[in-house]
Amino acid sequence: MSEVVLRCVLDASVGIKLFIEEEFSDEVQQLLAKLADDPQAEIHVPDLFYIECANILLKYTRRFERPLEDSLADLKDLNELALTVTSTTELIEDALTLADQKKLTAYDACYAVLAQKLDLPLITADAPLASAVDWAIWIGDVGV
Secondary structure, three states: OEOOOOEEEEOHHHHHHHOOOOOOHHHHHHHHHHHHHOOOOEEEEEOHHHHHHHHHHHHHHHHHOOOHHHHHHHHHHHHOOOOEEEOHHHOHHHHHHHHHHHOOOHHHHHHHHHHHHHOOOEEEOOHHHHHHOOOEEEHHHEOO
16 A cells, blocks of 8 residues: 555546445545545646536436535535646647556546656546556555
8 A cells, every 4th residue: 555645636536436335435435535634735637627526426427326416515625626627738749648658548638647747646546548658656555
């Protein structure tokens, strides 16, 4: 297990676990609670984080009949998280190059490039992404 990081980039596969009960949801809740309690903590995301989370919530509404009102409430809570947001316009060129090199989606590469530019770990629940870039940490390896 890795030590808990105080500064990191989170991707949507981790962020959504605050709202959708999945494997590692408890660990994500604990991690974000610890980060929220530490004034030195910084959580960074590219701006696409929000629309990716919204899309995941929409899938649950459509596929599993999750009430839309619940998803809307979750989006409101998501907007209240203390996240530092970077525009994808600052990331897209490097993201496209990295995506091509590592066989990632451009979306995933945005998170990886942001983490690389900030010299921070990327915390992800996407195992292929975690194995594709050296600076990514799979959520199952994060100590809480």
